[in-house]
Amino acid sequence: MRARLSALLAILGLTLLSAATAHAQKLATDEILSGVVAVKTFINPDGRTVEYLGREREGSGVVIDDQGLIVTIGYLMVEAHAAQVTTNDGRTVPANVVGYDQVSGFGLLQAISPLKVRPMALGKSADVRKGDPVIVASSGGAASAQPARVIARREFAGSWEYLLDNAIFTAPPHMAWSGAALINRDGKLVGVGSLILGDAGGKGQPGNMFVPIDTLTPILADLLAQGRPAAPPPPWLGLNTEEQDGRLVITQVSPEGPAEKAGLERGDIIVGVGGVAIKSLPEFYRKVWARGAAGTTIPLDVAQDRGKRRVDVKSMNRLDHLRLKSTF
Secondary structure: OHHHHHHHHHHOOOOOOOHHHHHHHHHHHHHHHOOEEEEEEEEOOOOOOHHHHOOEEEEEEEEOOOOOEEEEEHHHOOOEEEEEEEOOOOOEEEEEEEEEOOOOOEEEEEEOOOOOOOOOOEOOHHHOOOOOEEEEEOOOHHHHEEEEEEEEEEEEEEOOOEEEEEEEEEEOOOOOOOOOEEEOOOOOEEEEEEEEEOOOOOOOOOEEEEEEHHHOHHHHHHHHHHOOOOOOOOOEOOEEEEEEOOEEEEEEEOOOOHHHHOOOOOOOEEEEEOOEEOOOHHHHHHHHHOOOOOOOEEEEEEEEOOEEEEEEEEOEOHHHHOOOOOOO
């Protein structure tokens, strides 16, 4: 534990000295990390995401103001009907679901009574560079925090119609990554944990992917006011697509979603959008989203067993497909 504390303090520009000083510095570190809390959510039994994310979900969140506002990764709380947070000293408090943004992947919760923790200030993720030392912290204080290093800044495309232009990748991997805080040398929050990857930094280097906190700032007021961003949502097709041997293969189709209604099936290969060939997942998403907001009909060029054909998919807002019987 002493070695871990020494490493954490070094990132924050402090030095582990005598035993007495170490105790004081540990208290200071614990105060900084007190804003990282445990999150548990309870999902609507008929929720669309229950099948692959479960009815009860656990992870971390970060308190970002003195009113108990908590930012976490959205998949922990989407379709939740109730939530609770637990502080590092063991106090459990119910929380309301405030908002969710499908584009960034952020979710917001609000504790219904004071948490008595130190809120974590928001830093600037745009200033985070490859090679920077950082702290990755899940709930639990210094014992659940570990030093890490930024190993990449690059785009990330998820199979579930998700794209980040400049995600943050760190190593070594933290095993409790969901909603974990990425903390810079100033003790500020610069990212929220989303994934663990076997090839985060290239050449098979494992690590974590964090959503940059800068993507929260422009939508925070909207999430607080109405539970979702005010900007028109992107078109959602309801499919999972992966790059396999240079091809974009549909690996899953959401039940009752636009793709299923259009007749798309698992195993179909997407070769173009509106007659324009595509070769990568990011290119696919950008071509789709460039055609307009949710509700736009997306002309997909698809290779199936019976040959290549055009499939027109009437897109929708993903939030309208989810069963959001939540508090927003």
